[in-house]
Amino acid sequence: MAGSHHISRRDFIKVATASVGGVIGAVLGIPAILYLVDPALKAGGRDAWVPLGPVENFEIGKPTLVTFVRTKINGWEKTSNSYGVFVVRKSENEFLVLSNRCTHLSCRVNWNEEKQEYICPCHDAAFSLEGEVLGGPPPRPLDRYEGETLKVEEGVLSIHFTEG
Amino acid sequence: MLKKLWNSLYAWLDERLGLNDLYKATLDRPEPKGNWWNTLGSASLFLFVLQGLTGIFLTVYYTPSPDHAYDSIQYIMTGVAYGWLIRGIHHWGASLMVMVVFIHMIRVFVTASYKYPRELTWLIGVGLLLLTLGMGFTGYLLPWNQKAYWATTVGTAIAGSVPWLGEFILKALRGGPDLSALTLSRFFSAHIWILPAMLAALIGVHIFLIIKHGESAFPDKED
Numbered sequence: 001m002a003g004s005h006h007i008s009r010r011d012f013i014k015v016a017t018a019s020v021g022g023v024i025g026a027v028l029g030i031p032a033i034l035y036l037v038d039p040a041l042k043a044g045g046r047d048a049w050v051p052l053g054p055v056e057n058f059e060i061g062k063p064t065l066v067t068f069v070r071t072k073i074n075g076w077e078k079t080s081n082s083y084g085v086f087v088v089r090k091s092e093n094e095f096l097v098l099s100n101r102c103t104h105l106s107c108r109v110n111w112n113e114e115k116q117e118y119i120c121p122c123h124d125a126a127f128s129l130e131g132e133v134l135g136g137p138p139p140r141p142l143d144r145y146e147g148e149t150l151k152v153e154e155g156v157l158s159i160h161f162t163e164g
Numbered sequence: 165m166l167k168k169l170w171n172s173l174y175a176w177l178d179e180r181l182g183l184n185d186l187y188k189a190t191l192d193r194p195e196p197k198g199n200w201w202n203t204l205g206s207a208s209l210f211l212f213v214l215q216g217l218t219g220i221f222l223t224v225y226y227t228p229s230p231d232h233a234y235d236s237i238q239y240i241m242t243g244v245a246y247g248w249l250i251r252g253i254h255h256w257g258a259s260l261m262v263m264v265v266f267i268h269m270i271r272v273f274v275t276a277s278y279k280y281p282r283e284l285t286w287l288i289g290v291g292l293l294l295l296t297l298g299m300g301f302t303g304y305l306l307p308w309n310q311k312a313y314w315a316t317t318v319g320t321a322i323a324g325s326v327p328w329l330g331e332f333i334l335k336a337l338r339g340g341p342d343l344s345a346l347t348l349s350r351f352f353s354a355h356i357w358i359l360p361a362m363l364a365a366l367i368g369v370h371i372f373l374i375i376k377h378g379e380s381a382f383p384d385k386e387d
């Protein structure tokens with residue numbers, strides 16, 4: 001049979017077993033991997049305009065903490081997360097909104113009136129009135145909302161908030 | 165070059181692990197003349213592995229608590245990529261496994277393969293059949309829907325009708341007098357830990373015995 005296209009019965013069985021096994025493995029294996037990593041493939045971070053209140057609530061030069069709650073469905077369970085932002089009114093018509101989440105390890109920072117700094121209770125990080133790092137471990141300034149992500153409409157200040 | 169490297173690596177491993185002997189004993193052993201009915205044991209083993217794998221994947225999202233069991237399965241079916249496939253295979257594979265194991269038993273009975281020296285293989289096989297049914301019974305409750313709830317109510321009540329010991333058995337199965345979170349939790353534990361561990365151990369002995377004795381030849385006119 002040398003030179004012909006015939007393959008032996010034994011080799012045929014080997015090839016057939018390997019191919020059928022490969023197909024079964026792929027049909028089960030690829031969906032299984034997608035099933036496992038599915039949460040990482042889902043589009044996260046819904047965004048929305050969140051109203052923070054009428055502008056007259058905010059005193060010029062003094063940061064005001066505003067908290068709000070967003071509900072989210074994780075799998076089959078609804079959870080509520082609360083968020084906080086500091087509204088800094090720089091002048092009559094100029095606002096800056098800072099997240100109160102420390103950029104080091106996500107603890108919540110507090111405004112210290114005496115020092116005129118935001119202090120993180122976890123590792124003593126300090127941020128200036130406008131969120132710049134003054135000391136401690138944070139790698140970057142506080143997350144900020146200004147320009148495109150901030151608006152005043154009918155006297156109400158809103159931020160364009162994206163869930164992390 | 166690569167081939168040579170592979171051959172020397174394989175020879176090194178074979179010398180220490182006995183790969184060739186293992187291959188001969190498991191896959192290249194002499195077989196008596198048989199037919200497709202002789203493949204049902206391998207089919208059962210394949211289904212056991214398939215059920216094990218899909219079951220492990222299901223536990224990634226399934227939550228064995230009355231508050232979450234039903235919703236988590238709804239989520240697997242509609243919210244997770246290929247969740248319907250994984251659960252579908254597990255669901256249909258379960259019924260198929262009971263059928264295949266049962267037909268495997270019938271085949272062994274009809275060909276009289278349970279006789280000397282294979283009595284223990286048969287007895288362990290009976291244990292495997294019962295454990296497979298136990299897997300079906302415990303798995304049936306886990307979706308925590310109406311069908312599951314009432315099937316388990318009835319099933320455990322039947323177990324509770326045993327004279328004298330009935331009440332004890334019923335409470336032990338349900339984790340109390342009624343179906344509750346305790347029932348779901350212990351059925352889950354039995355379904356993913358206790359019964360599979362026993363199944364795996366007995367399958368090991370079953371296969372060892374088959375390799376040791378070889379498969380039985382079909383009886384002929386003389387027998």
